Amino acid sequence: MDSEVLRQKLEQLTGKRTGIKQLGRQHSASLFGMGTEQEQAVIHEGYLWIPLYDNDGRITAVWVETEGLSPLELQLVDYAGRNFAVALKATGLKEEGEMEARQLSSWLNAQLEQEKDDTEIPDDITLKGRLFGDMIPFLLVSENVHNPQMTYRSLMKLLRSYFENEVLLIPLQDKEWLILARKELLTGGDDKEDEEESAEDLLSQTSMGLHELIASEWVGVFHLAVSPAIIPVKGLTGSVALLRETIILGRIFQVGDYIHLPWELHMERLVNSIPDDRRRQLLGQIGDYTAVLADKEMLLTLETFFEMDCNVSETAKKLYIHRNTLLYRLDKIKQETGADVRSFGDAAIVKLAMLLYKVTKRK
Template sequence: METLRNRLEQIVGVPLRIKQLTKQQTESVYHQKERQESPQQTNGSNNALEQDSVFRNSVVVDEVIWFPLYLKSGHAYVMEAPVQELSSEASQLIELLVSQVRPKATVPVSVQGDEEREIQRFSAWIIDQLDQERGDIEIPEDLELKRRLTGEMIPFLLTCESVHAADVNRGQLKKLLKSYFDGEVVLVPLRSHEWLILAKKELVIGAGEEKDEESAESETDMLSAFCLGLYELIASEWVGTFHLSVGPSFSPAKWLLSMVALLRETIFLGRTFHVAEHVHFPWELLLERLIYSIPVDQRRLFLEQAGDHGVLFSDNETLSTLETFFQLDCNVSETAKRLYIHRNTLLYRLDKIKQETGLDVRSFGDAVLVKLTMLLYKVTKRK
């Protein structure tokens, strides 16, 4: 709105400002509009005011003209201009442009209340079933939300570990998601600062019918790109540390609980093994899932037998080099490019690792051993 105000002010050559009206001014302006358009609907109630947050017409008050922008917490926000300095053409231009950017009319309060209660019931059911470790139960018929979970859907799980997460409410998040997905999604708050997002498959990757290996790989690539874009949008909108995970397309009526459990585990594993990353994919954490399933005593025994390379892995430069090297399939040239170093510098680092550990990560067997040792060190020694 402020950007629009600046541009309009330059175009019409008249000083404009965004003003918050008092509740009394807001109510009087609202009633004036109602009498002009539909007198019989005017009842003066707060609910009526909240239900119609879109003003269609500008209003002249004393020597100024108000172009209503939006309604928030019972207060109207308007763009104000001196009526004597504004030509009829300029007034029509402002009216037109403001009408294009102001929020649409809100859903009636009663409808919002019914939907909110159903979302809360659905959320409570998910939490209760997962707390009891019931991952194979279908959604019961008495939950109305089940009717919206038809066909194949894409699940996302969003968490926030920052104190600023209190600024993120369901309404704001749903509005942002609707814009990004370009369609309606189901948003279910779970635990504190945790949200489950369910979107129709066609909104994310289209409604392809093939299910061969090649199409499955293509689906994960599209999901990865879509999820990264969604994370960037959320992280730019609110201050906080967010983590986001996405799962493959599935049928929520039967597999919802197991999918939520998988996404929770994915975020946990991602935060444990890859602390610098914030977007986590279950198909990229298979080895980490296996490592974490090993009992603690067995992990420590393996580290003792493989050799304690804690000093090596505690060095950030070495750890970053190894992680990038493994991420790029042990390709020396590509790793050097990614790290912005000369190829010989990378070879020097790898030779240094060989001297200190006796393991050459350019050899497949030694690379596997170093990778396992590095993951075990992350989950064992860091504790």
């Protein structure tokens, strides 16, 4: 059971308002006193405060409104809270701040289920105070089935070794993790970004390094998506929704790739939004490109050609083939389809056909 479940159960048990709050050092000391091995619950200004754990002098506590509660009910609430604190101490979750992360996770998942993409994080979320600055969101999704699942502690340790600045880790759904890193990881603390590299290039490079690090520690397939910096307190739900969609699109259209960038998937997003029957109809109207698109070598050639902005020399280098070999393949595609992908109009049509083929082939 995590802290949010505890709060919900206490709310159901008492019918009163409840919440979880991390107190500052001074507030913690004045409310609970310091230096004792186990702080006791206290009633203060109409609320019962039950300490759950102490993190460097900052106590995180669950509070329950006391008005109308009998002494027996208060005793039951105290008992439930203290039992949770004992179990929490045994797991060691407090050392990595997992409890606060799971509280935010419960709220985030609830907003996403209701498709609320612009909701501000409420004041009773403990981590809210750390989400006002510019942060870069990453979404990590594991496809591992048989391998041991990553733990919060082990992944957090890995992230801290990669990001020199402050980083937050939020476990979302099963095998899905949200990572929030300070924007300074791009600029090195300077407000001006590298003039020679765009923010998108830097995000791409950071993602590649992060994915490589994770892959070196855990066996299996991991997908990673990243989006530009946001102020999480207001833009977090929309950003997570975008990252989830990005990974879904990446799995469909970028088979074999594990880093997916939303600004590279605009056309894919459009194609995926077309109803299935209409996609099949469009594919039939464009023409029969099955012979080319079903050929793995030809499909890879087209994907690389479009990735290299239809540049013959750069495509040949990327594929490690002779320029004449590439020209032979492009001529073969023209013979099969009647489309010369070296011209813009035909290239656009073939690109569209390729995307339609990928998404309809999965049905």
